[in-house]
Amino acid sequence: MADPRGFITTPRKVAERRPVEERVNDWKEVYPGGPGRALLPIITEQAGRCMDCGIPFCHSGCPLGNLIPEWNDLVWREDWDEALDRLHATNNFPEFTGRLCPAPCETACVVGINRDAVTIKNVEVSIIDKAWDDRQVRPEPPEWLTGKTVAVVGSGPAGLAAAQQLTRAGHTVAVYERDDKPGGLLRYGIPEFKMEKLQVDRRIDQMQREGTVFRTGVQVGDTLTGHQLRDRYDAVVLAIGATVRRDLPVPGRELAGIHQAMEFLPQANRVALGEEVEDQIVATDKDVIIIGGGDTGADCLGTSVRQGARSITQLEIMPNPGTDRPETQPWPTYPMIYRVSSAHEEAGDRVYSISTKEFLGEDGHVSGLRLVEVEMVDGTFEEVEGSERVVPAQLVLFAMGFTGPEQEGLVDQLGVELDERGNVKRDRRYMSSVDGVFVAGDAGRGQSLIVWAIAEGRSAAAGVDAYLSGSTNLPAPIPPNARPLTV
Numbered sequence: 001m002a003d004p005r006g007f008i009t010t011p012r013k014v015a016e017r018r019p020v021e022e023r024v025n026d027w028k029e030v031y032p033g034g035p036g037r038a039l040l041p042i043i044t045e046q047a048g049r050c051m052d053c054g055i056p057f058c059h060s061g062c063p064l065g066n067l068i069p070e071w072n073d074l075v076w077r078e079d080w081d082e083a084l085d086r087l088h089a090t091n092n093f094p095e096f097t098g099r100l101c102p103a104p105c106e107t108a109c110v111v112g113i114n115r116d117a118v119t120i121k122n123v124e125v126s127i128i129d130k131a132w133d134d135r136q137v138r139p140e141p142p143e144w145l146t147g148k149t150v151a152v153v154g155s156g157p158a159g160l161a162a163a164q165q166l167t168r169a170g171h172t173v174a175v176y177e178r179d180d181k182p183g184g185l186l187r188y189g190i191p192e193f194k195m196e197k198l199q200v201d202r203r204i205d206q207m208q209r210e211g212t213v214f215r216t217g218v219q220v221g222d223t224l225t226g227h228q229l230r231d232r233y234d235a236v237v238l239a240i241g242a243t244v245r246r247d248l249p250v251p252g253r254e255l256a257g258i259h260q261a262m263e264f265l266p267q268a269n270r271v272a273l274g275e276e277v278e279d280q281i282v283a284t285d286k287d288v289i290i291i292g293g294g295d296t297g298a299d300c301l302g303t304s305v306r307q308g309a310r311s312i313t314q315l316e317i318m319p320n321p322g323t324d325r326p327e328t329q330p331w332p333t334y335p336m337i338y339r340v341s342s343a344h345e346e347a348g349d350r351v352y353s354i355s356t357k358e359f360l361g362e363d364g365h366v367s368g369l370r371l372v373e374v375e376m377v378d379g380t381f382e383e384v385e386g387s388e389r390v391v392p393a394q395l396v397l398f399a400m401g402f403t404g405p406e407q408e409g410l411v412d413q414l415g416v417e418l419d420e421r422g423n424v425k426r427d428r429r430y431m432s433s434v435d436g437v438f439v440a441g442d443a444g445r446g447q448s449l450i451v452w453a454i455a456e457g458r459s460a461a462a463g464v465d466a467y468l469s470g471s472t473n474l475p476a477p478i479p480p481n482a483r484p485l486t487v
């Protein structure tokens with residue numbers, strides 16, 4: 001056990017972010033030198049706050065089943081090598097989750113019942129960042145090859161996790177990606193200030209050294225058809241994400257200056273890394289309205305700040321959830337509460353219970369939005385009489401989520417069945433309705449989180465390994481129907 005009295009004597013402490021006025025002038029991560037380095041002076045003491053409660057609910061909160069009390073104890077004892085070993089036992093990419101996960105483990109932490117939860121996510125990122133700094137993260141190539149081949153389509157966290165597990169199990173794995181570089185939303189969705197792309201690049205390098213081959217710039221379903229892929233490989237993993245974007249078809253939608261977040265963010269990410277982008281959508285000197293209150297909206301906000309927007313407003317149709325856990329979402333569930341991300345500290349107004357009736361325009365370009373306040377009556381939104389107003393906007397960004405995977409092309413060609421929500425249907429082994437075609441991540445689960453995508457990638461890899469080899473020793477942290485903790 002870590003410090004026996006740590007949870008009583010040591011208050012919860014987190015790393016300080018760089019001052020807002022400094023960080024909005026660059027694209028680097030908001031912690032000085034990255035979160036791991038910023039946390040190093042305090043993290044041993046913080047890990048000591050783990051009370052070794054006996055039934056660690058944090059394990060159930062984390063879809064990967066991370067061995068949290070074990071590595072808390074090891075960090076407290078400063079046994080960093082063993083801590084890294086235990087961390088990698090359940091998570092291929094802790095530097096992604098340690099930066100980006102909303103940490104459902106912490107809302108399930110037993111200390112959190114009547115005190116501040118252990119800073120689990122910070123311990124996680126400290127272990128892995130220190131390991132990279134100390135050159136302790138090395139390739140782990142297989143000792144022998146099975147002679148079986150696997151194609152993974154999509155290189156987001158689900159595809160990467162599946163590919164790494166299968167390569168290490170001795171299969172010959174090729175990852176197909178339509179973008180010019182691998183990483184999925186980790187690379188072109190999530191901005192630098194949340195996670196620098198160095199983190200993705202060095203994992204790809206590790207994977208290549210282990211034997212995984214990356215074929216980028218290939219839209220599978222186009223030049224290479226689904227049938228060709230199925231013929232060439234012994235198994236296929238679809239990790240194509242849920243990329244169909246939700247739209248807002250109200251009058252004026254056709255005006256210029258109204259874009260999807262995933263049109264705006266990838267361009268900004270490229271430019272932040274020194275690439276040139278023709279006709280870039282920019283927020284500079286504009287009144288920006290972001291429709292949607294989640295992670296994607298916050299990423300648009302932080303990006304607009306750094307591009308020099310005149311004003312930024314984030315609209316959310318749901319009411320403000322407040323800062324306290326609702327009674328209906330008790331410990332150990334992950335409650336819907338008002339959260340302040342690093343981007344929210346930097347600028348912008350958040351407006352709740354508001355709906356867009358119309359986009360207004362001048363000379364074919366958006367100039368404003370007609371808004372109305374709404375309230376929930378018997379499960380539906382009703383307009384509040386007399387609450388209409390017009391706000392100026394020269395750039396509108398949709399961050400309203402995604403409805404599922406693209407069907408046209410690969411999914412249609414393979415003929416895989418979809419579930420009632422339009423996601424690719426799979427059985428307990430993560431196999432779709434087509435023999436030898438597996439599915440992992442948002443493509444099967446619907447829009448979700450990085451930690452779930454990694455857990456799905458690992459689990460699908462176990463399904464593929466058993467299919468190819470007759471049995472498997474690979475871990476499968478979650479069944480396909482696993483869901484977050486609820487009451």
Ligand SMILES: Cc1cc2nc3c(=O)[nH]c(=O)nc-3n(C[C@H](O)[C@H](O)[C@H](O)COP(=O)(O)OP(=O)(O)OC[C@H]3O[C@@H](n4cnc5c(N)ncnc54)[C@H](O)[C@@H]3O)c2cc1C
Nearest residue numbers: 154156157158178184185220240241441442448449450453
């Ligand atoms: C802007 C944004 C910010 C987010 N921030 C967070 C966050 O902070 N924390 C968090 O936990 N989650 C976050 N999420 C959610 C998280 O990124 C996703 O849940 C996760 O990336 C899903 O992983 P995936 O591997 O299933 O799919 P993706 O990451 O979407 O990867 C799918 C890949 O498949 C490729 N592909 C699709 N079709 C084909 C084809 N036919 N041929 C070849 N390649 C193909 C795509 O180009 C893409 O690279 C965010 C999402 C967005 C959009």
Ligand code: SF4
Nearest residue numbers: 062097101103105121
């Ligand atoms: S992956 Fe997420 S839920 Fe799991 S330990 Fe890390 S921060 Fe917690």
